[in-house]
Amino acid sequence: MTNSSVESNVVVVEVQGRVGCITLNRPKALNALSLDMIRAITHALLSWREDDHVLAVAVRGVNKEGPFGAFCAGGDIRFFHQAALSGNPALEDFFTEEYALNHLIHTYPKPYIAFMDGIVMGGGMGISQGASLRIVTERSKLAMPETLIGLFPDVGGGYFLSRCAGRLGEYLALTGLTLSGREAMSAGLADGYIDAGRLPGLWASLAQTPFENGASVERWCASHLSMTATAPSWPTKEVDRVFGLETVADMAAALAETDSDWGRSTLAALRQRSPLMLAVALEQVRRARSMGLADDLRMERELVRRCFHLRPGAGSDTAEGIRALAIDKDHSPRWHPATIEEVTPEEVAAFFVPPWPAHAHPLKVLG
Numbered sequence: 412m413t414n415s416s417v418e419s420n421v422v423v424v425e426v427q428g429r430v431g432c433i434t435l436n437r438p439k440a441l442n443a444l445s446l447d448m449i450r451a452i453t454h455a456l457l458s459w460r461e462d463d464h465v466l467a468v469a470v471r472g473v474n475k476e477g478p479f480g481a482f483c484a485g486g487d488i489r490f491f492h493q494a495a496l497s498g499n500p501a502l503e504d505f506f507t508e509e510y511a512l513n514h515l516i517h518t519y520p521k522p523y524i525a526f527m528d529g530i531v532m533g534g535g536m537g538i539s540q541g542a543s544l545r546i547v548t549e550r551s552k553l554a555m556p557e558t559l560i561g562l563f564p565d566v567g568g569g570y571f572l573s574r575c576a577g578r579l580g581e582y583l584a585l586t587g588l589t590l591s592g593r594e595a596m597s598a599g600l601a602d603g604y605i606d607a608g609r610l611p612g613l614w615a616s617l618a619q620t621p622f623e624n625g626a627s628v629e630r631w632c633a634s635h636l637s638m639t640a641t642a643p644s645w646p647t648k649e650v651d652r653v654f655g656l657e658t659v660a661d662m663a664a665a666l667a668e669t670d671s672d673w674g675r676s677t678l679a680a681l682r683q684r685s686p687l688m689l690a691v692a693l694e695q696v697r698r699a700r701s702m703g704l705a706d707d708l709r710m711e712r713e714l715v716r717r718c719f720h721l722r723p724g725a726g727s728d729t730a731e732g733i734r735a736l737a738i739d740k741d742h743s744p745r746w747h748p749a750t751i752e753e754v755t756p757e758e759v760a761a762f763f764v765p766p767w768p769a770h771a772h773p774l775k776v777l778g
C-alpha cells in the first residue's frame with residue numbers, strides 16, 4: 412500500500428508499507444544520474460532517516476520494458492562533457508553532491524537494500540556498494556569502467572575496491588572488468604543472488620511485510636536469496652602477481668610475457684584505456700587502502716577536479732574519453748600521453764596535489 416508518493420520524471424520516491432522505495436526512472440540513458448536525480452535521492456534519504464515510520468530503504472532501476480533490467484550506468488557523462496566544455500559550474504556541484512550521497516548511503520542508519528539488476532557501473536556502484544544488502548541476478552553487470560573514459564574509479568571506488576582480496580582492487584580499477592552477479596559475489600561486491608524473474612515478487616513482498624515486531628528487514632530479505640559465493644572465475648594468483656607490481660608499465664610488461672588468454676585479453680584491456688588515468692587509478696587505490704571512507708571521498712573529489720582542470724592546453728583525457736565513447740562514438744580516444752610507457756611520475760603526482768586548502772574543501776564536513 413502506498414502511504415505517500417513524491418514523483419518526478421526521473422526518480423520515483425514512495426513509501427510502501429514501512430519501506431522507503433526509490434526507483435530510478437531514466438531508462439533511455441540506463442538510469443545515468445543527473446544532478447536532479449542525486450538531489451532527489453539525497454532528499455528522500457535525509458527525510459526517511461528522521462522518519463520513525465520508515466524502517467528500511469530499497470532502491471532499483473527500470474529499463475525500457477518496465478521495472479528492473481537496468482540499475483544505473485553511472486553519472487551522466489554527456490552532462491560532464493557538455494558542462495566541462497561550457498564551463499558550467501554545476502559540474503562541481505554534481506561531484507560534491509554525488510560523493511556526499513555516496514557517504515550518506517555507506518553510513519545510513521537504516522537498512523538500505525540495492526536491487527542491482529542489469530547494468531551497475533560507476534555512479535551505479537556508488538549508490539549500491541554502501542548498501543547493507545546488495546542483491547544481484549543473472550542479468551547483473553557490475554563494473555568500474557572509468558579508465559576507458561579517461562577518469563578514475565570514483566564514487567568511493569578507492570575505498571570499496573581496495574577492500575577486495577589481494578590485488579583484485581587494482582585489477583578491477585585498471586581493467587574496468589565487467590563482473591556477472593555471481594562474480595560480483597566472489598569479489599565481495601554483492602551479498603545475495605536471486606533469479607531476475609523473482610525480483611518483482613521480492614520487491615512487492617518487502618513493501619507488504621509488516622516489520623513492526625522487530626523482524627530484521629535484512630534477514631527477511633536474505634532468506635529469499637542465495638548467499639553463497641562461488642570460486643572466482645579469474646586467476647587469483649596471477650592477478651595478485653601482476654597487479655601487485657609497482658607500476659602500470661611493469662604490469663604491461665609482465666602481461667606481455669604471460670602466455671595465456673587471460674594475459675592477452677587483460678593487456679588488450681589496459682592498452683585501450685587512458686595511460687595517465689591507469690597510473691592515477693593505481694595510486695588512488697593504493698592510497699585508499701589505508702584511508703577511511705571520508706578521506707577517500709575527499710581524495711577523489713580532489714582528483715576529479717584535477718581531471719577537468721589540471722592541464723590547460725594539454726586537454727583533458729576525461730573530456731576526450733567521453734567524446735570517443737558517448738558523443739562522437741568513434742571509440743578512438745587520443746590520450747595524452749599516448750602510451751603506458753610514456754607516463755611520468757610527475758604527471759601522476761600533479762593529480763594528488765590538493766586544489767583547495769583543507770578548510771575550503773567542498774567535502775570537509777564528511778565525518
Ligand SMILES: C/C=C/C(=O)SCCNC(=O)CCNC(=O)[C@H](O)C(C)(C)COP(=O)(O)OP(=O)(O)OC[C@H]1O[C@@H](n2cnc3c(N)ncnc32)[C@H](O)[C@@H]1OP(=O)(O)O
Nearest residue numbers: 439440441443484485486487488489530532533534556737
Ligand atoms: C561521478 C560519477 C562518475 C561516473 O559514474 S563515470 C560513468 C561510468 N559509467 C560508464 O562509463 C558507462 C558508460 N556507458 C557505457 O559504457 C555503455 O552505455 C554500457 C556498457 C553501460 C551499455 O552499453 P549498451 O547496452 O550498448 O547501451 P548504449 O547504447 O551504450 O546506452 C544506451 C543509452 O544510454 C546512454 N548512456 C549509457 N551510459 C550513460 C552514462 N553514464 N551517461 C549518460 N548516458 C549514458 C548512451 O549514451 C545511450 O544513449 P543513446 O541511445 O542516446 O545513444
